Amino acid sequence: MAKDSTRSVHGTERLDPSTGSVLAPIYQTVTFGFRKAGAVANAVTGVTDDFVYTRWDNPTTRILERKVADLEGGGACAFFSSGMAAISTTVLENVHKGDHVVATRDLYGETYRLVHDILPQFGVRTTLVDSDDLESMKRSIRKDTKVVYIETPTNPTLKLVDIRASARLAHSVGAILIVDSTFASPLGQCPLKLGADIVVHGATKYLNGHSDVMAGAVAGDKEMILRIRRMRKVLGGTLDPHAAFLVLRGIKTLAIRMQKHNENAIALAAFLEKHPKVRTVNYPGLESHPQHMLAKRQMKGYGGMLSVELKGTLRDAMRFTESLKVATLGASLGAVETLVVQPASMTHTQLTPEDRRRTGISDTLIRVSVGIEDAEDLIEDFSQALARL
Secondary structure: OOOHHHHHHOOOOOOOOOOOOOOOOOOOOOEOOOOOHHHHHHHHHOOOOOOOEOOOOOHHHHHHHHHHHHHHOOOEEEEEOOHHHHHHHHHHHOOOOOOEEEEEOOOOHHHHHHHHHHHHHOOOEEEEEOOOOHHHHHHHOOOOEEEEEEEOOOOOOOOOOOHHHHHHHHHOOOOEEEEEOOOOOOOOOOHHHHOOOEEEEOOOOOOOOOOOOOOEEEEEOHHHHHHHHHHHHHHOOEOOHHHHHHHHHHHOOHHHHHHHHHHHHHHHHHHHHOOOOEEEEEOOOOOOOOOHHHHHHHOOOOOOEEEEEEOOOHHHHHHHHHHOOOOEEOOOOOOOOOEEEOOOOOOOOOOOHHHHHHHOOOOOEEEEEOOOOOHHHHHHHHHHHHHOO
């Protein structure tokens, strides 16, 4: 089997059969024509895989989906116009009125809102459990549980959830396990190989890696992804072909980017851990991380995400983020540039103050998406910003 960088560059891509183009063409079209009426019916009903309408499928997007399915070790993949389109479509396809969902409490803010606020409006009961408490998950799973949803590593506290153990618990009642693996990327973690049924990604992040396109991805077995694609037709969150091209372009450097993200993150985390103005550093690659051994078992590299809790007040944290010169205060992650956010006032405002405290999101917690700049420059930048506190 080819190694990571070769798969990132080539994967399932082939030369374009009509032109020999090395890169996948952008099929910037909505409609695909037919010469035979019978062929239209066969395409619409799925007898053939001919293209009909870009909201349903598109050649550029299909090439991207095959590539990510290969990276994830899944049978198929579906791409969406955003990570939240991927998550909401996948969850809604797999639950009905009267069903039950178990999810970890540590979730991206909009995912939390989907589980905590929106699903109950459709008659779906939900239970939230702490990410590192498998016994609580076991107690919460019931006969009517249809979905167990986890993030690992979690956003923004970088806690880990045992994927293999979670899969066993979900499958014990016939539920499926959905894993948001955005923070790890397909090269840092393979949830499907650890027993998960579905893996989702905010492809805006590491898969694209350049802060210039919004996308989401879902991978799993062919039958599951076929059902999700049918729901995608209805909800309409399809990725457009030009965005698909940009994600394909980004994936070609995924392996070398992830290597640099990993190297920079561990260097910055080690520096911050020893700084007197830092209370806590959350990074799975540190031996001080309470789940470091789990990270060694289920991750390949520890990723480019970390969070740091500063000593002081909310105002101190704001002064710190405003003082950074190389890193940028901005609400995203997984790109070549280093970005920082204050979850309490940016990405996790959907949670109540009590829920934020319960999940470890303090007023002085800073989430850091470590980019591919020189590590020495990042350390110097964080050092001068901390000196201003």
